[in-house]
Amino acid sequence: MQKERNENNKLPKIYMVLKIIGFSLLILGIILLILSFVLFKERTFDNNVSKMGLRFGGACSIIFSFVFNFIGFSPNIAKLQVKTKKYLINENKEDLTDISSVSGDIAEPHVKKITKAVKEQLTDESGENKKYCKYCGKPIDSDAIFCDKCGKKQD
Numbered sequence: 001m002q003k004e005r006n007e008n009n010k011l012p013k014i015y016m017v018l019k020i021i022g023f024s025l026l027i028l029g030i031i032l033l034i035l036s037f038v039l040f041k042e043r044t045f046d047n048n049v050s051k052m053g054l055r056f057g058g059a060c061s062i063i064f065s066f067v068f069n070f071i072g073f074s075p076n077i078a079k080l081q082v083k084t085k086k087y088l089i090n091e092n093k094e095d096l097t098d099i100s101s102v103s104g105d106i107a108e109p110h111v112k113k114i115t116k117a118v119k120e121q122l123t124d125e126s127g128e129n130k131k132y133c134k135y136c137g138k139p140i141d142s143d144a145i146f147c148d149k150c151g152k153k154q155d
């Protein structure tokens with residue numbers, strides 16, 4: 001079962017591609033920012049490459065790298081969340097069992113009431129398990145020895 005699930009459940013390659021793009025953009029952004037500071041220090045500006053342009057490019061690269069990495073790592077984050085939930089459930093198993101048994105205790109009388117009502121409704125409609133007292137004519141259980149309305153013995 002576990003093995004079968006692993007074979008059929010492979011993470012789409014797109015996430016790996018997104019991670020690679022994300023990391024590349026991050027490195028590119030850092031390089032651009034470092035370059036802008038180095039160029040600024042030495043005051044050797046090319047006419048086509050300005051300090052601000054490099055910084056803008058670097059900042060954009062880093063922002064996009066976060067976007068790509070965020071999507072690329074989303075399955076890992078989801079996995080981590082599932083693991084965390086599993087851990088929390090295991091850690092609080094006793095409390096959870098208590099809660100479920102308490103809510104079961106609260107629900108039990110209501111369930112019994114409903115079951116009884118449904119049962120009565122069914123037997124009333126089918127006419128089974130019911131007979132009528134010979135003396136007063138009130139409906140009583142078919143196995144009743146005494147009528148619970150007038151108290152006379154049934155035979």
Ligand SMILES: [Zn+2]
Binds near residue numbers: 134137138148
């Ligand atoms: Zn009776």
